Every structure is written in structure tokens, then in C-alpha cells.
Amino acid sequence: RRRGIPEAILAEGKTPAEVAALATTALDTTGRALVTRADEATAAAVASAVGDVGPDATVERDDRIGTVVAHAADFELPSLDAAVAVVAAGTADAPVAGEAAVVAREIGATVDRIDDVGVANLDRIVDQADRVREADAVVVAAGREGALPTVVAGLVDAPVIALPVSTGYGVGGEGVAALEGALQSCSVLTTVNVDAGFVAGAQAGLIARAVDAARAE
Amino acid sequence: RRRGIPEAILAEGKTPAEVAALATTALDTTGRALVTRADEATAAAVASAVGDVGPDATVERDDRIGTVVAHAADFELPSLDAAVAVVAAGTADAPVAGEAAVVAREIGATVDRIDDVGVANLDRIVDQADRVREADAVVVAAGREGALPTVVAGLVDAPVIALPVSTGYGVGGEGVAALEGALQSCSVLTTVNVDAGFVAGAQAGLIARAVDAARAE
Amino acid sequence: RRRGIPEAILAEGKTPAEVAALATTALDTTGRALVTRADEATAAAVASAVGDVGPDATVERDDRIGTVVAHAADFELPSLDAAVAVVAAGTADAPVAGEAAVVAREIGATVDRIDDVGVANLDRIVDQADRVREADAVVVAAGREGALPTVVAGLVDAPVIALPVSTGYGVGGEGVAALEGALQSCSVLTTVNVDAGFVAGAQAGLIARAVDAARAE
Amino acid sequence: RRRGIPEAILAEGKTPAEVAALATTALDTTGRALVTRADEATAAAVASAVGDVGPDATVERDDRIGTVVAHAADFELPSLDAAVAVVAAGTADAPVAGEAAVVAREIGATVDRIDDVGVANLDRIVDQADRVREADAVVVAAGREGALPTVVAGLVDAPVIALPVSTGYGVGGEGVAALEGALQSCSVLTTVNVDAGFVAGAQAGLIARAVDAARAE
Amino acid sequence: RRRGIPEAILAEGKTPAEVAALATTALDTTGRALVTRADEATAAAVASAVGDVGPDATVERDDRIGTVVAHAADFELPSLDAAVAVVAAGTADAPVAGEAAVVAREIGATVDRIDDVGVANLDRIVDQADRVREADAVVVAAGREGALPTVVAGLVDAPVIALPVSTGYGVGGEGVAALEGALQSCSVLTTVNVDAGFVAGAQAGLIARAVDAARAE
Amino acid sequence: RRRGIPEAILAEGKTPAEVAALATTALDTTGRALVTRADEATAAAVASAVGDVGPDATVERDDRIGTVVAHAADFELPSLDAAVAVVAAGTADAPVAGEAAVVAREIGATVDRIDDVGVANLDRIVDQADRVREADAVVVAAGREGALPTVVAGLVDAPVIALPVSTGYGVGGEGVAALEGALQSCSVLTTVNVDAGFVAGAQAGLIARAVDAARAE
Amino acid sequence: RRRGIPEAILAEGKTPAEVAALATTALDTTGRALVTRADEATAAAVASAVGDVGPDATVERDDRIGTVVAHAADFELPSLDAAVAVVAAGTADAPVAGEAAVVAREIGATVDRIDDVGVANLDRIVDQADRVREADAVVVAAGREGALPTVVAGLVDAPVIALPVSTGYGVGGEGVAALEGALQSCSVLTTVNVDAGFVAGAQAGLIARAVDAARAE
Amino acid sequence: RRRGIPEAILAEGKTPAEVAALATTALDTTGRALVTRADEATAAAVASAVGDVGPDATVERDDRIGTVVAHAADFELPSLDAAVAVVAAGTADAPVAGEAAVVAREIGATVDRIDDVGVANLDRIVDQADRVREADAVVVAAGREGALPTVVAGLVDAPVIALPVSTGYGVGGEGVAALEGALQSCSVLTTVNVDAGFVAGAQAGLIARAVDAARAE
Numbered sequence A, B, C, D, E, F, G, H: 001r002r003r004g005i006p007e008a009i010l011a012e013g014k015t016p017a018e019v020a021a022l023a024t025t026a027l028d029t030t031g032r033a034l035v036t037r038a039d040e041a042t043a044a045a046v047a048s049a050v051g052d053v054g055p056d057a058t059v060e061r062d063d064r065i066g067t068v069v070a071h072a073a074d075f076e077l078p079s080l081d082a083a084v085a086v087v088a089a090g091t092a093d094a095p096v097a098g099e100a101a102v103v104a105r106e107i108g109a110t111v112d113r114i115d116d117v118g119v120a121n122l123d124r125i126v127d128q129a130d131r132v133r134e135a136d137a138v139v140v141a142a143g144r145e146g147a148l149p150t151v152v153a154g155l156v157d158a159p160v161i162a163l164p165v166s167t168g169y170g171v172g173g174e175g176v177a178a179l180e181g182a183l184q185s186c187s188v189l190t191t192v193n194v195d196a197g198f199v200a201g202a203q204a205g206l207i208a209r210a211v212d213a214a215r216a217e
């Protein structure tokens, strides 16, 4: 019972060979593999192992984000009639937001990325509000003081998921202030742990699945 | 733009008179008032103030939960074609779960309460799994080690929202271990802060609204 | 060398009699006394002691804020040609903001209070931006996730001082998330400790004094 | 008075040469040496030093776990009539669980390893419950939210020792949530510190010794 | 499956009437009830309710410890052929140690209490070492710096369970230093949370049950 | 609306090429670029990229501080009629103080650096008091116990900004005690986060701008 | 072996009757009793119990400090040829400093109290430096940012003991910043826990005893 | 006013060349230099620089401890008639204890090192008690649970200074439990920060100086 969430392999703490082995197994058994937090060596090892196994499998690497997605030749990506917006405050938040976007897309949602709309310059997010309102679920990635999820949840009707990012130094740094800000938000929203892009994207995808199923009824 | 979430007044840190005044204003302007974390004196003050304003308004107090809900005579509770399950691990978790249930119900969801299914006795939650699977969104309230949300999210397809409860003494007590357990969960779920029943219920209600709207399309 | 800051007596941890004695001494020696964080009994004791000492002294109590200000008959409040804005996010932030306002006013600044402009409803603060821009220094009081100081510092040119307020329960509650948010802010601002209205108001007053002196050159 | 617990040398913070010297001394004086948390260089140094000292000594390295066990030719491993189960939630928990298993085995217990039974997939642990019930003492290794020890202690009669593992990132990561979960458990169990496989295995071994002695009476 | 551990009702956070109701139910269904952390009003309510239900039931209150134990007329306390020592460092540690002792006794162990043997005066614990060595499992209660469990585990062969006590003020106070000391101990031992006498006593009782069963084989 | 604060690029977490690209863009669009926390490779990459773009641009590197400042040929540094003092306790505090000084200077203030006046030797700061009193705003950098900002704020009339520095090991190390000391100061001052030289210098610059504007009226 | 330190009874967590009993026992067996942290009821109970036992015993209560000292008629206070200075930063620090002074005096040292010399007004402590230099050991009590011990240790040759006091609110409050400041001090000094006047005074007394014995050689 | 404490240069965070320069300056101006926490490269640089300056200077390196001591040819080490004992629990505690010993010796005390007397094996410290009792001041270095300082202070009359050592992993690791244990000790003692061997040795040296001066009177 995986709820449509792809089998994901967290590369950290494993050797490239171990990750490649786990990925090919996932590919064989589920038609798909998703590797997260891979460095370049690991991503290369996965890509090569997948190529060896079946030349018809497709592999997509994003080295900035650290993800590798492999699909068997006959794998059919689900296509949900539901949209997820992934909003990011600053450049440093983009990779974590990207991980969320990949997962939501793999679950089948239409994903819209909206970057660089931090609250120190309010016009930017206000200008994008209508675009965010198109989505059935919204992920908002922000580090440091993490004010953006609160502001977005004040602008849209859809459920908002905060995704705190491990930026910032000193007290409250490494995403701690951003996480606590989500927990204390004056707006209604739920949160995941610092840098947990996979979880945020998956939860948004689960909401998209529920909406898609309801639309199909 | 309140997203269908009732105007809620957090009673803590306010005098009974202040809360009563805010509640009657909310009742006047929105047809409804929801007071949370009220002690008995505050609840009584609200009930009496509401009675004074309009004899046709209805008032519902739950002193164990600390909520007061008032509806104007002509207020029509929205009725969503969507269900929320509110699951609680132990007796001590029931009031916080109750706050979530009240909010979800006020947003218009059908709410199903499932109590006393803590993981120290696995059969209980396994026996209730099919009932939980009926819901479009699930809130899981648990204190102390907070293992229940992880277990429930492994059993159902719908989005799960952890609601950590401030039980437990010593290190990790007052809900801290339960919150950290939600943030570290091996299952996909999002969380709210310790005891934030209002937020958990409101987020579940927002998902129910999205599903209801999709069903209506 | 008190920098124009009134001699302030922190009432917490002292008996009403002790505070009253310290206040009358301050009144005698400096022509003024400022008591902070006084409960009603202490405020009453101070008011009565001041009345006994000299019937011409004026006393101003604000029991919600917990401050008592006494001026000797011949005390002349400095009048600076400089303004301080004191902005507060929600009702719960008002008393702490009020403490800051009293101090800034006693230093001689013109004080403008702007309340109830929390970021969950962006229009409110945007609508007040021009008013805030009139000030030479800005204090921004906010609890819970404390996003308002970051937003205000993105809207004005004057120096902004964050004043975190001890609201919010659970992890990051009691003003901790708000303080960490100020320390992590993406905008340029400095901060004081949680609930330190006295310090925020005094620092804003020092800036107003510097500006006033420069205007007078 | 070592209670049958092997003299253990913690390799961290020592040079390979220092560890090798300590190990040969232990081998000489007690007939046995147990090195923990050794990297490959250290393990090699120990193996080689032991070989030099006495060609009849046996050496067993497990480089994934980081342990080296050496026995003098005439060393007789105690054989207790008592069993210890070592249960692990996920792959990342296996090395720490392995350290516990080595120690329990060196104390003389029969050790049964049960891997990959994390609670996100309940069937796995439920299916293994009878096997765990064979043991006289149970060690349960789990990281992240650490729910497994609580679930296991609800399924068996023997004493359960939680062994939190330093997995997980963000707040509550590095085993902190797992340790706090053990301290807050709704089931009866005791715990050791994060990654303290040696201590968990030794305590389980002490219980096995007590049971073995009782069986022998 | 309660492993011989009495059904325990944690009185904190429940009204006297609620606790009394839970206790009479436990008495009815299991022949026994154990209430922990009861204040005097709650203990009285329980005693009276038990008396009402069946005049033949026995009730034992210890108001210093906060426990109430009720046995149905026909309840037969198990009698294990195994002993538990409960050692306490100072007077302030006695009530928490007492909770552990009550639980171990209810499980059926012979319990030996050894008080006032804190390490600031080493002779005391050294003088009692032989007595502690009689036990099959040892609980050691200590607050402040919590050095006693480490010292005791260096003196005996049986498994030792540390029971940190919430004494001490300032940094590391309220039992935190004692708990961390147990987690960092140079001796082999496991620990429970601060003040968790119930858990420590129950775990010691489970070991006693295992030893008793082995003796009976 | 940048309040006269230079566009600053935080080099940490970016490649030399990325930083160089951002710097040349800033130089092109605003006539100036300020890079902070750059290592030597990054500083060199920026210097070389700026040289390539326009040979008339000036570049100033301070490798100890980690800053690079580039001005377009036609960039005119604002020249405020206002002074900022940057005071540092010890040698280890100098680089962070230097970052503050660079920013204040770029905003246009006259900057006076006063080093090596830690409180363990009181004469030093007392001897420099008159020099500090010349400034319109004062930044005080100090690590470890961070006592210097409190002492300086007791000696001068101008607003003081504490700049805690990440020195010190053990509990309260890495600048935590210094930050908490600023938050708890008995003198009136505001603070920035640990090592946030940029923010402290920018806030001092904003005060200098306000004073300069008032002088110009 | 009590090192000349009076038998001290910490009143917190004991009933007045219990403390009175312990005090009369100490008086009987050692000729002296010292009760710390007693509230008025406890102090009265002790005074009355001592009076009952022997009318010739002397009792000295200091209700602000919370200490009660009783001497048997024939008890002879040791008189050391050595002095202890007890320095306090502000009024709020006086009671804790007083506890230290009582203990040092009971050990036999000549005690000099120097109050109200906080560093926000440097002249005060500088003016008293020669007086502090008379002492053989120095206790320095300070709360909030706790800068005074560092400054004093820079002014005198004798060993300095920091005594952090639980003043201050918000982050670093309740004496935490003061304790961390002592641990991070740039001057040489040792520290006790927050509010541990007894320990600071006793350690100063032990140094005085050593100096006295050396003088007597 | 350096109180006889040698000018010490903390090598961490400085280049070998910088440390060497500071050391030669100290040697020139005070006849002595003490470098702490130096790695091998730094120690070599210092030794070589000192050799260059004056061939008659003596240099003593201890690379395990990380200290370098240089004396000018005509430097005369003070010789106090007073002794300091430096006691260490385990091998990992020896280097930090060594740093304390070097400083105490440089101040002029006779230093006695007593190693490997951890409390898990009580006989060892009890056997050495008389030797420790010879000292006028005692430093006790211990990591992990840090029980040794409490035990030693129960055995001797002289003032005891706890020196927590940064050993131990998991919660309370890196010396935190040891420091908190010192702060919570049931015996009278004062403490320094984790690994602060320099401070502990210097404070013991100051006590030795006081005793020596008293002996000379």
C-alpha cells in the first residue's frame, strides 16, 4: 500500500553501488525508481545501472536537486486531474522545492513552480497570488525566518503545506526558525520537517489524488 | 477570505468579558462564533452574552474541550460531501481531538471520531482500519511517544495530519516527543504544533472542502 | 548618564512597598518615575505613595500594560522633533507594544500606534505603509510566527526594531519563534528579547533623540 | 568484576596503533578483546597485531558494524541457556543492531536477528511476533520516530530494551526523537542512549545470564 | 497481554471521579487496580469508590508516594521466586523509588528497599553492596547529578535500571542531569525517564518474572 | 526599495562562478556589488569577473573578512554627514566587526574602528570612551561571554547595536552566550544574530542615514 | 567529613514539620543547623522547634534570603583568619548573595558584602575595587547578562567564584545567560549553578579555611 | 594584572605563523609563552620561531595535550609552597587534565597527576584518596556522566574544581552531562566549562598562590 507514492531511495549514508542496486530493484518490481539526495557520483552510478538493465528505461537526473527518476519502458505515469503549486521564497530554497515538485509530479499532479517570491519584497507574492490560487494544494518552501507560508495561506483557499529550508546561521538557523514559524503560524497550515521536500510533495500529491478521484466520481 | 474556517477566538490570555465581546461581534458579522480554550467562567460569559444578544441564537458548550460554538438563528452550517476521521490514541488525547472535530464539523465535513486505539495494543487500530479508510482526510491525535500517526498513515490512502498532544512528563514530555515523532515519521504525513486541534481540524476541513468541490464539479 | 531614558523600576520580584519606595526616590531625584510590569496592587501602592509625597505630582496608570508613570509638578517632558511608530500584529501584542510606546513618549518622541495589522491579512499592513513611513524609527511587536517585522522592514526606510511577544503555545511558543524569526530575518532589522517593550521603546527613543539633535543643528 | 561483559575498546578518538595495543593487552589478560566503532584501518591494525601475538588466536571483523572480536586459542565462549532477540526497523538500523548482537553473543546468549520490520508496514512485525516471543530479552533498534520498541513491547512478555539509532535529519533528527519516544513510551521498556548498541546488547546479555543461572539452579 | 503488570491509572490530568471510575472498572475486570500520582482528594475518591463497590476489597494508600492499590477479595498476588532491590540516593528520591517498589511488588517480586546511600558519602553504598547483590534486578533512584546508578552498576552483577528523579534547580535541574548521566554512564545500565518509577519497577518486575519462570523450569 | 543598503551576495553555499555572475549583474544594474563570506577562490573569481566586464570598475578584497566590494567607474559612494563606531572586544572579533564596517561605509557613513578593548582589561574601553562618543551609532562586536556591548551602552548616548561573535567552545559557545547576554543586557541596546556583521552594519548605516537627512534639513 | 561546612537542609520539597525535625536533629548532633530556601511558615516552624528543644539555642532568621541558622548554646563558631567578599550586581541579586554570605560566615570567614555595583554603571565597581582586593576569595552574584564576574576577575588577584542569579525574562532568562557567561568568561573564574548561593559560599569558605590553615602554620 | 597566570595563546582559529608571532612577542615581553590547543604544525612553528629568536630559550611541547611552553633563558618559574592535584577518570580525560596541570605548574604549584580512577571501579579512587588529600586544591577531569568530581569532593577537605571533558555521544554527550552533573553535584564544588583545562588549572593555581602567600606570612 504505497498510496501512489513512488518507492523512494534516500541516497545519504549509502554507497553509490548500494543505491544503484536498490534503484534497479525498485525499477524491476514497481516500474519506477526515485532516488533523493544523491551526489553526482551516486546519480551517475544509478543512471548507468539503469541503462545496463534495460536500454528502454528512461532516466532523468537533476544534479542541483540531487534526484534521479527512472521509468521502465512500459511505465505509465499517472495523470491526475489536479494541480499542485510549489512556491519558493529565494534561490537557496529552490532545490528543496524542486524535490517536492518531482514527487508531486510522479504521483501524477500537474505541478506549477513559482520561485523568488520572498516576503521582504511583498509585491512579488501578491502579483503571483492568482496563479497560486489555481492549485488544489500548495507547498511553500522558505528558510531563515520562514514568513512566506503564513502569507500564502492568507491569500489562497487551498490547503497549504509549509516546507522549511535549512538556511540561516546563528540561533534559529538551519531551518529551525522557519519550522517553528510554521508551527506558530497565524494562518491555517500544516508542516513537514526541515528540508523534507519529499514528504511535502507526497502529501500534496495525496491531496491531488483525493481531488482527482472526487472529480472522477 | 476565511476559506470557510469559522472566525475563532482563542480565549487564553483574554478576560471573559473580552472574549464575550469578540464572540458577539463575530456572531453579528459572520453569523457564527467559535471560542477555543475557554475555561468555565469564560464559556459561561460567552453563553450568557450570546443569549442576551439574540434569543434565537444557539450555543453549544463543551467544557471538557473548552470550546463554545454559537450560531445565529439564520446561520446555515455548510454541508460538505466529504468526511474527516479524527482518531485519538488515549483518553488524555480526547479533548484535543475534540477541538479538531468541532472545527472540521463547522467547516461542514462529516466527522467520525475513533478513540482509544493507541499502539501499545495493536489490535485496536488494526480493527478500526476500514472505518478510517472511509475518510477523505484523517487527523490523528496522540501524546507521549506519538507513534499512532505513523501507524495510521501506513494503513490508509487519504492524507494524514498528526496532532501531537501535550501529555507525558520528563524529557520529551508535554508533547515534544510526539511532535518530533511526527516530523521524523517513516510514513508520509504533515503535522501541526502540540495541542493545535484547531489547526489540524481546519486543515482537514480545507481538504474536505476541496474534495467536496471536486465531487460537485 | 541615562541618555534621556527614564529611570525604570521593574516591578516583578519586588513587593508593592519596595516598588513604591523606589518610585518615590526616583521621583524625588529625577523628577520622574516609570514602573514596568506592575500588577494592580503594586500600581495602586505606587499611585498612593506618589500622592502622599507631593499632591502636585501627576500619576498615570495603565493596568493592562502594567506601567505607572509619575511626574513631579515641575517636571518638563522633553519634546523631540522626531517620531516613533509602534506597530502591533494582533490584540495580544498590544500591551507589550504599549510598554514600548510609553517609554518612547517619555523620552520625548511623538508616538504613533498602529494596531492589528498581522500578515495573515496582508491588506492591513500595506494600507498603513505610508503612515509607518512618517516615522524616524519603527518598533514592530508580533508574537507567534513573528512575520510582521520582516514585512514592515521591507516597506520602510527608517530603522526597524523587532519586539517579539510571548504568545503561542507548543514548540516555538512563548515568543521563541518570533525572536528567532527576527534574528533570521531576510530584511535588515535588529531585535530585543521577548516582551522587552521597555528596551525596544528606549532604543527607538535614542534614535529619535539623535535625529532630533541633528535637526536642531 | 566485569559481569561476563567482554572488555570493550571504543576505537573512536584513538589511533589504530593505540587500539591495537589495547586489544592485544585485553587478549593477553582476559583471553578476549572486543573493539567497537573501528574504521577499516583500525580493524586491519587490530587484526594484524592479534595475528602477530599468537597465530592461534581467532579474529572476526565486521567492517559494516565496525567491530573486531579476538579470542585467544584457549578462550572458551560462555554458552548460556538463554536467548536474546535483536530486532531492527530498517536497513540504516542494522549496524547499530549488529553491535548489540555481537556483545550479547560474546556474553554467551543465543542471538536471533530480525531485520526490516518497521511500523510503517505493520504486517511485518506482526508476522514475526511469535519469533520475538522466543527470546528471554529483546533489543529493538529504531531511528527516526522510533515507534518500533513501543509496538514490540506491546506484543511480547520479555523485557524490552530500546536502542535509538541516529538516523533522521531536521528537528528531532540524529536519533533524538527516537530516544525521546522510548522515554515517553506507553509500553513498559527501558532505553539506552542513541547508537549505544554495546550497552543495549550488554544489558540484554546480563538478563540472559540471570535467566541462565536460574535455569541451572 | 499485560505481562503481569497491573493495570495502572495515571491520575494526573483526570478528575477524582474519573480516576475512581477507571479504578473500579479495573478492579472489576482484573481483580486489581493501581493508581499512580494521585493527590489526596483523588486517593480518597478511589478508596471510597472501591469501598462502595465491594466491602471485601482491600485498599492501600501511600499519600507521600501518591499510589493507591486495590485488590478484590479473591485477588491473589503472584509470588515470584525472584528479588528486586530498590536503591535511593537521598530523602527526596524516596517517593519515586517507592512507586517503583509498589509496582515490582504487585508483579510478585520480593522487594528490598535501601535508602539514603548517596555518593557524596561513599561508605554508605559500599556498606550495603552485599545486600544489593542479593537481588535479581536493581532499580537505582537518584536526582541532581545522578551518580549513584553508575556506582551501583560497578558493584553488582544483576541488571541495573536507572531511575532519574526530578530534583535539583538551575541548569540540568528537574532530573535532566540525572537522566543524561544515566545515558552517558561508564557502567552498563538502562534507564527510564525522569520520575518514571512505574516503568522502572515494571521492567524490574519483568526481569524477576523471567528469572522466576527459569527457576521453575 | 533598498534603503541605501548595497545589494549583498552571501557567498556561502554558492560556487565561485555563481557568485561572480551574481556580482557582475549587481554591478551592471546598481553600479555596485558587495560579496560577503567569500573564500579566496570565490574572491578571486569575483575580482577577475569584474575586471573582465569593465576595466574601469574598482574592486576591493579583504580576504580576512571575506568581503569583496566592486564599484562601477561612475559609481558615486554616498557621503553621509554621520559617523558609525565599530568596536571589537578581541582579535577573533575583528573579521565580523570588519564586515559591519564595510557595509556601514558603503551606505556612506564615516566609520571608526576601535579594536581590542575587551572587558577583562577595563582600562582599554574606558580610555576609548570619548572616541566612541563621537559616533551617531555604535556597533559592538564581542564573542564568548559578550560583556562589552553592555559596558559600552553604559558609557555612550548613541544607540548601540550588539554584534555577537561565534567564539567560545563548550556550553554557551559559538556565540550563544554572547547573543543571550545582549538579549538580557541591563543597558539599553538591540542585537543581531551571531556573526551577522552585515545586518549590524546596515542597521547602523540606516541610523546614520536618518541623522544625515535630519542634519541636512 | 563535612569540611567545616554546616549541615544544610534544603527546605524546598519538604513540609515545615519535616524541615523542623531535620533541623533539631542537626542541632543536637552537630551543635548547629542551617536551613536554606525556607518560606515563612517553614522558618517559623524551625524557629519554634529549636526554641522548644533548648531555650539556650540561638536562632537567626532572614526571611528575604530564606535561611534559618540555629546554634546550640555551647556551639562555638569557628573564626578563620581569612576574608570572603560577596559582591552583587543589583537589588534582585541580593538574596542569593545573602545565602552565600551566611554559609561563608558559618564556615568562619570574615564576610564583606558589596552591593549594587552592576556594570551598566562602571564607576561603581571600579570605586570598590580596592575593597574587593582585601578578600582571600570572592563570590560575585549577577543575573541577566551576568557581566560582573568577568569584570571583577579582571580587577583582583584572589580566586573568583561566579554566582549566576535567576533574573531576566525571555531567551537566556532565569539566569541561563548569566551562567553561560560565566562558563565563557574571558577572565579566569569558576562557577556554580544558577541561584546556588549555598555552594558558592561554601566553596569560598573552603578556600578561606585553606588560607587560614596556611596562615596558622 | 595577570595574577601570575601565564599569557596564554589559544591556537585554534589562528594560522601557525600567527601563533608563532604571538608566542615570540609574549616571550619577549613577559619571559614566557604558553600556547594551548595547538596541532603539530602549529607546535612545530612555535618551537622553531622560539629557537630563532633566542637560542637560550627553552621550549617544551606536549603534542598529545596540544600545549607548547617557552621560557626565556632568564625566566624564573615561580615556586609556590602549595600543591595542586589533577585527577582524571579515564584515558580520554588525560589530555584535558594535562592542560590544567601545565597551567598550574607554570603558576608555580607542585602538581600531582592521578589518572584512571573512574567511578565504575570504586576501589581505584578510594585507594588514592590519601594522596589527593595532600593537595591544597584539586582539579577533577571527567567526561561522559562525570560522577568523579562529586565522589572526590566527598573524600577531601580542599576545594574541588570540576573539569568536564567532551567525551560521550548521543544525548548529554560532548561533555554536557558531565558539566550538568558538576552544576547539580550533591558535594560542594565549582566548575569550569567543558574542556576548559586552562581555566581549571589557573583557578587551582590562584588558590595555590593564596595558600603560598599565607604560608609565607
Ligand SMILES: Nc1ncnc2c1ncn2[C@@H]1O[C@H](COP(=O)(O)O)[C@@H](O)[C@H]1O
Pocket: A186, A187, A188, B007, B008, B009, B010, B036, B037, B196, B197, B198, B199, C090, C091, C092
Ligand atoms: N486553539 C487555537 N489554536 C491555534 N490557533 C487558534 C486557536 N483558536 C483560534 N486560533 C487562530 O488564532 C486567530 C485568533 O487569534 P486572536 O486574535 O488572538 O483571538 C484566529 O483567527 C485563528 O486563526
Ligand SMILES: Nc1ncnc2c1ncn2[C@@H]1O[C@H](COP(=O)(O)O)[C@@H](O)[C@H]1O
Pocket: C007, C008, C009, C010, C036, C037, C196, C197, C198, C199, F186, F187, F188, G090, G091, G092
Ligand atoms: N520591563 C523591563 N524590561 C527590561 N528591562 C527593564 C524593564 N524595566 C526596567 N528595566 C531596566 O532594568 C533596570 C532596573 O532594574 P531593577 O534595578 O531590577 O529595577 C532599569 O534601569 C532598566 O534599565
Ligand SMILES: Nc1ncnc2c1ncn2[C@@H]1O[C@H](COP(=O)(O)O)[C@@H](O)[C@H]1O
Pocket: B090, B091, B092, D186, D187, D188, E007, E008, E009, E010, E036, E037, E196, E197, E198, E199
Ligand atoms: N506513573 C506512570 N508513569 C508512566 N506511565 C504510567 C504511569 N502510570 C500508568 N502508566 C502507564 O500509562 C497507561 C495508562 O495511561 P492512561 O490511559 O492515561 O491512564 C498505563 O497502562 C500504564 O502503562
Ligand SMILES: Nc1ncnc2c1ncn2[C@@H]1O[C@H](COP(=O)(O)O)[C@@H](O)[C@H]1O
Pocket: E090, E091, E092, G007, G008, G009, G010, G036, G037, G196, G197, G198, G199, H186, H187, H188
Ligand atoms: N540551597 C542549596 N543549594 C544547593 N545545595 C544545597 C542547598 N542547601 C543544602 N544543600 C546541599 O544539599 C544537601 C542536603 O540535601 P537534602 O538531603 O535534600 O536536604 C546538603 O548536604 C547540602 O550539601
Ligand SMILES: [Mg+2]
Pocket: A089, A118, A142, A143, A144, A145, A146, A147, A148, C186
Ligand atoms: Mg525565508
Ligand SMILES: [Mg+2]
Pocket: B089, B118, B142, B143, B144, B145, B146, B147, B148, D186
Ligand atoms: Mg501516544
Ligand SMILES: [Mg+2]
Pocket: A186, C089, C118, C142, C143, C144, C145, C146, C147, C148
Ligand atoms: Mg504574529
Ligand SMILES: [Mg+2]
Pocket: B186, D089, D118, D142, D143, D144, D145, D146, D147, D148
Ligand atoms: Mg524508525
Ligand SMILES: [Mg+2]
Pocket: E089, E118, E142, E143, E144, E145, E146, E147, E148, H186
Ligand atoms: Mg543524586
Ligand SMILES: [Mg+2]
Pocket: F089, F118, F142, F143, F144, F145, F146, F147, F148, G186
Ligand atoms: Mg567577549
Ligand SMILES: [Mg+2]
Pocket: F186, G089, G118, G142, G143, G144, G145, G146, G147, G148
Ligand atoms: Mg547582571
Ligand SMILES: [Mg+2]
Pocket: E186, H089, H118, H142, H143, H144, H145, H146, H147, H148
Ligand atoms: Mg566519566
